[in-house]
Amino acid sequence: MTSTNPGQDGTIERPTGTLVLDRRYAKGGLPAQVHVPDTTLFENLEMSARRYPGKTAVQFYGAAYTYGELLRDAGHMAGYLQQACGVKPGDRVMLFSQNCPQFIAAYFAILRAQAVMVPVNAMLLEEELRHIAADSGAVACFAAQELANQLLPLLGQTPLRHVIVHAYGDALGDDDAGLTVPDWVRVRCSRDSLPDGMVSWPDALAEGRLPAPYTGKQSDLSMLPYTSGTTGAPKACVHDHRTVMTSVAGSQLWRNTNCEAVFLAVAPMFHLLGLQNSLNGPIFVGGTIVLLPRWDARTAAELIERHRVTFWGALPPMLVDFFNQPGIESRDLSSLRVVGGGGAAMPENTSALMRERYGLQYVEGYGLTETAAFLFVNPVHKPKPTCLGVRTYGVEAHVIDPETLQPVPRGEVGEIVVHGGQIMHGYWNNPKANEETFITLDGKRFFRTGDLACEDEEGYFFMRDRLKRMINASGYKVWPAEVETLLYRHPAIQETCVIAARDAHRGETVKAVVVLKAGHEGITADSLVAWGREHMAAYKAPRIVExxxxxxxxxTGKLAWRTLQEAESMQ
Structure with a gap:
């Protein structure tokens, strides 16, 4: 094997067309190949709407939205983006919201306008938003009403100039269907009080604008999802329609979903787990999305029972909460056929309960924002516990020595490197990160995951450690360097080192070890925890300060984070 650093353009050979699977895993109804459609993500909606115009695409509490209605609204909003906001093909448009019908319509409106969607974590605060807006160059944003004010300081100070504001309550209709709807979801749009530069979703939709003819190609950029990095600033992953479509087509074939499948959408759609499993996948096959804006174990059980949910993509902490709720044993969960996910360790007691009481195997998988989520997955007919899974369609993967870049013997631990059609083209505007992240092995472009694993004799991969310095809090990646950068804005902090601490519910949580400046000895750990929650997303903010x-x-004089981490792990 040889190693070089390819450029961001991804010109080194990439898998296309028909992608094959190792025949060892093509059992239990799992086909040995997948034909990736030569179409775009927007055309998935267009095709399903033509086939099933009156079929429910999205169920939101008591309101049902058909495929025809979803396509209509996406078209009108695409027309508004083009004509009222001046959005041109290739322009970036942010999407800043919890799960709701408007999120889905806005996503397809951006794609219909031939723009690039920039999903934004709904927990981010002003400075984090400023970086994403400036780095992506986004000119417009769809934002939920409770989040929109955070964008005000960005208007005129970044390329952002238009914000379309939606309220979850506007999508509810008049019938709650006997479900518990949180008060914050019921709030309707305050269209009369919006500042300059912002317009309400109902007003924009009412204009009924029609978009220009669609000429999108699969090679066009589709999205720039941000993932944090060890350098302290989030990086955008460059995906075109084909990289994302490769993941979507393969994952739906793997799970044997079809137009009669019903998907419980609880994982946030601003995260690739939710976007791929709960939005792109269902629309691709013409299924029904049963939508929750935020995790609610009781309502999730009611929705599964009422709408006969068949597929649920969920993080392990959700499932722990779900199966431990009072009265769950009386719920009819018999419709569930596949429950899958990843991102955190699944407790064995919850996994055993699922198997023994409901006959459900938790099908774990492994993917990253850089790989459009679908990379390794356990075969549904033969999953292994605490396992990342096997290579999926067209994926080549090796376990290598991270220093020499040479393969390690089977069973030994090394860094996972991968090559496949779903791998991003590179990091947006970050050539240095691309040089560090991509290598060439035998003429093919491989992505360095930074994760350490071993491969067993059957080709299953097992996570062992992380080469990258990263904290996994309930499936959310938290990069210590980014948190440290934010903490240094506190006037009393002289030095800080962020590490992972064990947490019974989150798996890992964020801990900051802090040295105070002279004259600030009165600052307490609790006050620093509170400050962190005010200045960064909740999942990043340190829960523990020492x-x-x-x-x-x-x-060499660097902070010995590994020493601190090892000491913490011994406690």
Whole structure:
């Protein structure tokens, strides 16, 4: 094997067309190949709407939206983007919201306008938003009403100039269907009080604008999802329609879904787990999305029972909460056929309960934002516990020595490197990160995952450690360097080192070890925790702060984070 650093353009050979699977896994009804459609993500909606115009595409509490209605609204909003906001093909448009019907319509409106969708975590605050808006160059944004004010300081100070504001309550209709709807979801749009630069979703939709003819191609950029990095600033992953479609087509074939499948959409759609499993996948096959804006175990059980949900993509902490809720044993969950996910360790007691009481195997998978989520998955007919799974369609993967870049013997631990049609083209505007992340092995472009694993004799991969410095809090990736950068804005902090601490519910949580500046000895750990929650997304903010006199250093003078992490792991 040889190693070089390819450019961002991804010109080194990439898998296309028909992608094959190792025949060892093509059992239990799993085909040995997948034909990736030569169409775009928007055309998935267009095709399903033509086939099933009156079929329910999205169920939101008591309101049902058909495929025909979804296509109509996406078209009108695409027309508004083009004509009122001046959005041109290739322009970036942010989407900043919890799960709701408007999120789905806005997503397809962006794609219909031949623009590039930039999903934004709904927990981010102003400075984090500023970086994404400036780095992506987004000119417009769809935003939920409770989040829109955070965008005000960005108007005129970044390329962002238009914000379309939606309220979850506007999508509810008049019938709650006997379900518990949170008060914050019921709030309707306050269209009369919006500041300059913002327009309400109902007003924009009412204009009934029609978009220009669609000429999108699969090679066009489709999205720039951001993933945090060790350098302290989030990086955008460059995906075109084909990389995302490769993941979508393969994952739906793997799980044997079809137009009669019903998907419980609880995982956030601003995250690739939710976007792929709960939006792109269902629309691709013409299924029905049963939507929850935020996790609610009781309502999730009611929805599964009422709408006969067949597929549920969920993080392990959700399932722990779900199966431990009072009265769950009386619920009819017999419609569930596949429950899958990843991103965190699944407790064995919950996994055993699912198997023994409901006959359900938790089908774990492994993917990253850089790989459009679908990379390794356990075969549904033969999953292995605490396992990342096997290579999916067209994926080549090796376990290599991270220093020499040479393969390690089977069974030994090394870094996972992958090549496949779903791999991003590179990081947006970040050539240095691309040089560090991509290598060439035997003439093919491989992505370095930074994850350490081993491969067993049957080709199943098992996570062992992380080469990258990363905290996995309930499936959310938290990069310590980014949190440290934000913490240094506190006037009392002289030095800080962020590490992972064990957490019974989140798996891991964020801990900050802090040295205070002279004259600030009165600052408490609790006050620093509170400050963190005010200045960064909740999942990133340190839950634990330890104030110390000094932080150990390496021989080169760097903060010895590994020493602190090892000491924490021993507790």
């Amino acid at each position: 104030i110390v006199a000094s932080i150990p250093r390496t021989a």
